[in-house]
Amino acid sequence: MRDLTITLLQSDLYWEEIDANLSAFEEKIWQIGRNTDVIVLPEMFTTGFTMNAQKLGEHMNMRTFKWMRQMADQTGALILGSFVAKVHDKFYNRMLWMEPGGNFKTYDKRHLFRMANEHKTYSAGESLLVAEWRGWRICPLICYDLRFPVWSRNTYDAISKRLNYDLLIYVANWPTARVEAWSALLKARAIENLSYVVGVNRVGVDGNSIEYNGNSAIIGPKGEVIFSSEGIETIKTLELNANSLQAFRDKFPAYMDADDFSIENEEFEEGYLTGLS
Numbered sequence: 001m002r003d004l005t006i007t008l009l010q011s012d013l014y015w016e017e018i019d020a021n022l023s024a025f026e027e028k029i030w031q032i033g034r035n036t037d038v039i040v041l042p043e044m045f046t047t048g049f050t051m052n053a054q055k056l057g058e059h060m061n062m063r064t065f066k067w068m069r070q071m072a073d074q075t076g077a078l079i080l081g082s083f084v085a086k087v088h089d090k091f092y093n094r095m096l097w098m099e100p101g102g103n104f105k106t107y108d109k110r111h112l113f114r115m116a117n118e119h120k121t122y123s124a125g126e127s128l129l130v131a132e133w134r135g136w137r138i139c140p141l142i143c144y145d146l147r148f149p150v151w152s153r154n155t156y157d158a159i160s161k162r163l164n165y166d167l168l169i170y171v172a173n174w175p176t177a178r179v180e181a182w183s184a185l186l187k188a189r190a191i192e193n194l195s196y197v198v199g200v201n202r203v204g205v206d207g208n209s210i211e212y213n214g215n216s217a218i219i220g221p222k223g224e225v226i227f228s229s230e231g232i233e234t235i236k237t238l239e240l241n242a243n244s245l246q247a248f249r250d251k252f253p254a255y256m257d258a259d260d261f262s263i264e265n266e267e268f269e270e271g272y273l274t275g276l277s
Contacts, residue, residue: 005035009039011028021046022063039078041171065098073100078100082094109125113149123210141171147187176211190223194252199215220253
């Protein structure tokens with residue numbers, strides 16, 4: 001592993017205006033001004049956190065997909081962000097992992113936010129995604145997933161002799177009213193998984209008059225806040241130190257004392273294992 005350069009785009013969003021958001025994020029991407037390995041966009045970055053899936057759902061290989069491929073090709077970076085995806089007669093809050101050259105992967109949000117009836121509009125994902133990019137193993141998740149540590153549990157792989165991932169990324173539309181939980185849980189996920197954690201949230205007010213103040217952050221494996229930004233649109237690029245991560249894991253290998261357990265729900269277990277294969 002070498003150091004990984006990552007860029008966070010904390011932004012306001014145009015409510016349910018896909019083209020306007022794509023144009024705005026394209027401008028922000030060109031403001032990065034340096035080479036970066038990963039660019040992270042918020043949850044539902046083309047629409048805001050909407051339940052209007054019938055109107056706004058996109059098939060794969062349409063506007064958002066093509067735009068992300070173009071941005072990845074032009075920047076040479078992996079681009080991550082979620083959008084409203086339509087698959088046959090179902091809708092998903094889908095994370096798109098887009099690499100330069102068009103290689104892509106997807107992760108569908110597992111935990112749907114029932115307090116906004118997300119579970120009545122979208123279908124839940126069944127597989128965890130852990131994939132490698134420039135020597136780092138990365139696990140991208142979405143918003144409400146942050147509250148469920150079993151889903152993001154980092155385990156030791158005896159074959160590769162390393163933990164299953166090095167970087168956990170959450171994209172979100174996490175409201176100001178619950179931002180203390182957001183900040184605390186990002187730290188908790190970093191500490192318990194001996195991993196870097198990146199959280200990218202939005203700012204502004206959405207079409208349901210819900211306020212967001214960002215608090216996007218990069219957290220180190222000891223739970224230390226390396227960077228955070230509250231209340232304003234922010235473009236931030238930082239390097240994650242590979243040697244520092246490995247040195248801490250070597251010095252404090254708490255993962256070796258982790259509980260060995262399996263999940264009783266067969267459907268859940270099958271999806272979890274599929275995602276790690």
